Amino acid sequence: MTLGYRLIRPSYGSYVQRPVANAGGRRRRSVSRTLSVVPATVLLAACSSTLPQSSLNPKSAEARQIDDLWILVLVLATIVFVVVEAALVFAIFRFRKRKNDDREPKQIHGNTTLEIVWSIIPALILVAVTVPTVRTVFDLRSPAEGDVVRVNVTGHQWWWEFEYPDIVDDQGRPLTTANELHLPVGRTTELTMTSADVIHSFWVPPLAGKRDLVPGHETFIKITPDADRAGEEIPGQCAEFCWLSHADMRLLVFLQTESDFAAWAAGETQPANIPTDGLAVSGFETFKAICALCHQAVVAEPDGTVTVVGEALAPDLTHFGSRSTLGARVESNTAEHLAQWIDNPSAVKPMAPDLNDLETGRILGMPDYGLDDEEIAELVALLEGWS
Numbered sequence: 020m021t022l023g024y025r026l027i028r029p030s031y032g033s034y035v036q037r038p039v040a041n042a043g044g045r046r047r048r049s050v051s052r053t054l055s056v057v058p059a060t061v062l063l064a065a066c067s068s069t070l071p072q073s074s075l076n077p078k079s080a081e082a083r084q085i086d087d088l089w090i091l092v093l094v095l096a097t098i099v100f101v102v103v104e105a106a107l108v109f110a111i112f113r114f115r116k117r118k119n120d121d122r123e124p125k126q127i128h129g130n131t132t133l134e135i136v137w138s139i140i141p142a143l144i145l146v147a148v149t150v151p152t153v154r155t156v157f158d159l160r161s162p163a164e165g166d167v168v169r170v171n172v173t174g175h176q177w178w179w180e181f182e183y184p185d186i187v188d189d190q191g192r193p194l195t196t197a198n199e200l201h202l203p204v205g206r207t208t209e210l211t212m213t214s215a216d217v218i219h220s221f222w223v224p225p226l227a228g229k230r231d232l233v234p235g236h237e238t239f240i241k242i243t244p245d246a247d248r249a250g251e252e253i254p255g256q257c258a259e260f261c262w263l264s265h266a267d268m269r270l271l272v273f274l275q276t277e278s279d280f281a282a283w284a285a286g287e288t289q290p291a292n293i294p295t296d297g298l299a300v301s302g303f304e305t306f307k308a309i310c311a312l313c314h315q316a317v318v319a320e321p322d323g324t325v326t327v328v329g330e331a332l333a334p335d336l337t338h339f340g341s342r343s344t345l346g347a348r349v350e351s352n353t354a355e356h357l358a359q360w361i362d363n364p365s366a367v368k369p370m371a372p373d374l375n376d377l378e379t380g381r382i383l384g385m386p387d388y389g390l391d392d393e394e395i396a397e398l399v400a401l402l403e404g405w406s
């Protein structure tokens with residue numbers, strides 16, 4: 020548009036020619052800068068299979084819809100860019116001021132055909148972008164259909180709680196876990212999300228767009244992982260700054276075949292055993308005395324009676340031993356890392372347990388209870404045994 024305005028309305032005579040040439044110079048520099056971004060983008064796209072948190076490597080129907088839309092907009096924008104810049108560069112050279120030529124340029128006022136054309140073309144381009152955008156937005160927001168897996172997600176400073184309301188144990192308690200989300204491939208999972216404290220954002224780039232978790236409000240996101248992705252582990256993280264350990268509020272998604280998912284769910288809905296021999300026996304006593312202030316575990320007495328121990332203010336530990344990560348993916352779940360965590364949690368992950376309020380249930384981190392090495396070893400034996 021700038022191009023046309025200056026060519027068609029040089030009503031200020033030759034005076035206007037120098038600014039036009041300058042403007043061209045500025046544009047040309049920005050052209051080279053913009054062009055340098057293109058190889059970088061192509062390079063990034065090429066590497067995306069080795070960048071696990073890339074949205075350029077979609078692994079679900081929803082992520083692919085978003086990616087397709089992005090590619091459409093990228094192609095259209097690239098065409099517009101190339102055509103406009105080519106016309107600009109052409110005009111700069113063709114109509115530049117030449118030496119020993121002080122003639123006034125031809126004076127023209129307005130060109131209706133041209134103005135109609137460059138109003139209609141951008142309008143058509145906008146329609147070409149708007150229609151698929153609106154369709155994608157509505158598609159992604161429409162309720163999931165068919166045999167849907169439902170998961171309730173609650174964001175906490177700084178961990179994720181996942182509850183599968185339709186997968187229940189013998190007593191009707193829903194499967195509850197933390198930081199590691201298991202999804203069957205080829206089937207849609209609908210996540211209903213909220214937050215227990217501040218705003219968080221669920222972001223697993225290869226699987227879905229980004230969506231906020233807002234306290235007192237429910238948001239939704241759908242994920243239909245590709246059928247050939249079973250066995251993949253896909254990392255994600257909180258994408259809304261939520262203070263101290265925001266960067267350590269991560270999660271891991273396990274894509275599983277239908278039968279692996281069913282086997283996992285069957286295991287998770289079993290109670291953990293109350294230990295009857297070894298270090299874990301004393302570990303369970305410490306668990307009930309201290310850890311149960313915040314953590315819950317569904318446990319079976321030796322006679323088979325199932326009880327729930329503790330409060331659900333922190334990650335459910337019933338099957339902690341089956342998780343592959345610790346503390347929202349700050350560490351891998353090994354006996355050594357777990358011992359370090361129990362010994363001094365805030366050294367492994369920055370937290371603010373001084374601000375905890377057990378009365379209101381506002382928990383901002385796990386305190387250091389000054390346990391000795393033996394007590395820690397007993398707890399490690401207990402929790403790693405709860406798989």
Ligand SMILES: [Cu+2]
Nearest residue numbers: 219257261268
């Ligand atoms: Cu967060």
